[in-house]
Amino acid sequence: MNWKKIMAVGLAAVSMMVFVTGCGSDTKTANKExxxxxxxxxxxxxxxxxxxxxxxxxxxxxxxxxxxxxxxxxxxxxxxxxxxxxxxxxxxxxxxxxxxxxxxxxxxxxxxxxxxxxxMKDKQYIVVRNEDESIKSKADLAGKVVGVQQASTGESALQNDPSGKTVKETKSYADFVSAFMDLGIGRVDAVIADGVIARYLMTKEPGKYKIVEGTDYGVDNFAVGFxxxxxxxxxxxxxxxxxxxxxxxxxxxxxxxxxxxxxxxxxxxx
Missing domain, CATH: 3.40.190.10 (Periplasmic binding protein-like II)
Known part of the structure; x- marks a missing residue:
């Protein structure tokens, strides 16, 4: 076998090793992903x-x-x-x-x-006690105590809206259930909440809460985060x-x- 044939065989062997190794890496990566x-x-x-x-x-x-x-x-x-x-x-x-x-x-x-x-699409709304007629718009939040979930879209919406600068106090809660409990007993005057959770809790306690119509803070897009x-x-x-x-x-x-x-x-x- 002359040196050209030896070189060709050697290159072919190296190429095969690279191919096999490459395939193994791709499979490993795919399984990991x-x-x-x-x-x-x-x-x-x-x-x-x-x-x-x-x-x-x-x-x-x-x-x-x-x-x-x-x-x-x-x-x-x-x-x-x-x-x-x-x-x-x-x-x-x-x-x-x-x-x-x-x-x-x-x-x-x-x-x-x-x-x-x-x-899914949703909106943030002002939610109040059913008997409360004092809040009919965002402007009516002036001087009120408003509940939000900490690090929620509702919290950001209130902070970025002009009405957020006129509230008496913003109370942050770990979860919406706690916020709605305080709304029910009068510790806060309103809660800024997702429409889906507001409507669901309203069905669980009929006549206790209501959404103030016309007070949404724009459309929210729900997605999965990675x-x-x-x-x-x-x-x-x-x-x-x-x-x-x-x-x-x-x-x-x-x-x-x-x-x-x-x-x-x-x-x-x-």
Missing amino acids: LPKKIVIGLDDSFPPMGFKDDKGEIVGLDIDMAKEAAKRAGMDVEFKAIDWSSKEAELKSKKIDALWNGLTVSPEREKNILFSNTY RKDDTALRDKINGILAEMKKDGTADKIVEKWLGSSADLDKSDAK
Whole structure:
């Protein structure tokens, strides 16, 4: 065998080793990008999206959506209650893999969170006690004590709205359930809350609260939040959510918890 043949054989062997090694790396990367189990972080006091029922089990609209998505992805799913005000830190530290709990997309959050496509739309409203006729507009919040959930879209909405500068006091709560309890007993005059939670709690305690019509703070887009580099997982969930919207599964889940699927966003499922 002359030196040219020896060189050709050697190059072929090296090429084969590189090919095999490359294939192994791709497979390893793919397996790493799509975990066998996904851990969902949530505020477990946010009905009807995610909350504990009478048996202490975490249930809700987003829980049903996440369970169905995980099943279709061939993944196990675990739900982990977190401090919602520390949600970005929980995600970044890899204590959780995703945030799926009525999470609103915002430019500030997009700096640290990779969002899925929107699956629901909602609005922030002023909610008061049913008998209260003193608050009929945002301007009427002047001199009032207003409750918000800490690190929520409602808190940001009030801070960024002119009416937020005229309130007597803004009280921040760890969860909406506590805020509504204080509203019911008169410790606060109003609560800025997501329409979905306001309407749900109103059905649980008929005649106790009401939404002040015409006081919304703009449309909120609900999406699933991932770490910035988890594009493969985000893309997988995007595809599954689109399938769920197309085949009617998402409609059934939303209708189960809200009575109507009107708030479901199907713009990515055409």
